[in-house]
Amino acid sequence: MTQDEMKQAVARAAVDYARSGIVGVGTGSTANYFIDALAEVKGRIDGAVASSEATAARLKRHGIQVLDLNSVGELEIYVDGADEITEHLAMIKGGGGALTREKIVAACSKQFICIADESKLVGVLGTFPLPVEVIPMARSYVARELVKLGGQPRLREGYTTDNGNLILDVHGLSIVDPVSLETAINLIVGVVSNGLFARRGADVLLLGTESGVKTYKR
Numbered sequence: 001m002t003q004d005e006m007k008q009a010v011a012r013a014a015v016d017y018a019r020s021g022i023v024g025v026g027t028g029s030t031a032n033y034f035i036d037a038l039a040e041v042k043g044r045i046d047g048a049v050a051s052s053e054a055t056a057a058r059l060k061r062h063g064i065q066v067l068d069l070n071s072v073g074e075l076e077i078y079v080d081g082a083d084e085i086t087e088h089l090a091m092i093k094g095g096g097g098a099l100t101r102e103k104i105v106a107a108c109s110k111q112f113i114c115i116a117d118e119s120k121l122v123g124v125l126g127t128f129p130l131p132v133e134v135i136p137m138a139r140s141y142v143a144r145e146l147v148k149l150g151g152q153p154r155l156r157e158g159y160t161t162d163n164g165n166l167i168l169d170v171h172g173l174s175i176v177d178p179v180s181l182e183t184a185i186n187l188i189v190g191v192v193s194n195g196l197f198a199r200r201g202a203d204v205l206l207l208g209t210e211s212g213v214k215t216y217k218r
C-alpha cells in the first residue's frame with residue numbers, strides 16, 4: 001500500500017465519526033482526503049468549520065457549508081492529520097502552516113480524531129522541525145529565546161500564515177516532555193502558538209498501516 005493509499009484509508013475511516021452536526025476540519029494532504037470522503041456523506045452533517053483558507057475553499061468546492069467558529073457552539077469532532085504523533089497521542093503539527101487555527105478549532109471540539117499514515121508515528125517528537133507562529137516584529141527576539149530552549153530556529157522563507165504572521169521552524173529538538181515545552185514556548189512574548197499539540201493531544205488516532213487501519217485511544 002502506498003502512503004497516499006494509507007492516507008485515503010484513514011480518511012474514509014474517520015468519516016464514520018462524522019455522524020451529524022458540524023464537523024471541525026483540519027488542513028493538509030490527509031485532511032484533504034477526509035474532505036473528499038466527507039463530501040460523499042454531506043447530507044448527514046450540517047456543515048463544517050475550517051482550520052485554514054485552503055480547507056474552506058476545498059469544502060466549498062464540494063458543496064459543504066463552511067461556518068464561522070464564532071457562530072457555532074462546541075463541535076463534536078475535529079479531524080486532522082499530523083506531522084508526527086506518539087503512542088500517547090501528542091503531536092507536532094503545522095507543517096502546512098495552519099497550526100494556530102487548527103489549535104483553536106481543536107480546542108472547541110469534544111474529540112480530536114487524528115488521521116495519519118504509519119510514517120508519522122514516532123517514539124520521541126522533534127525529528128520534524130517544530131513550527132512556531134510569530135508576530136512579524138518579534139521574529140528575531142523569539143528566535144533568540146528558542147535557541148535558549150535548545151532549538152535551531154529557521155524562518156520559513158517567503159511564507160505568511162492565514163493570520164498574517166511568520167513561521168519559525170525549530171530544528172534539533174528532542175522533545176521528551178512535550179507538555180512542558182509547549183507551555184514554555186507559548187510564554188515567549190510574540191509567539192502566537194506553536195505546533196506542539198500535547199496539552200490537548202488527539203483523543204483517537206486512526207493510523208494507516210500495511211495491514212489496515214489501526215485505532216489508538218487516549
Ligand SMILES: O=C[C@H](O)[C@H](O)[C@H](O)COP(=O)(O)O
Pocket residue numbers: 026027028029030031080081082083092093094095096097098099102
Ligand atoms: O499545518 C498543517 C497541519 O498541521 C497538517 O495536519 C500537517 O502538516 C500534516 O499534513 P499532511 O497530512 O499533509 O502530512
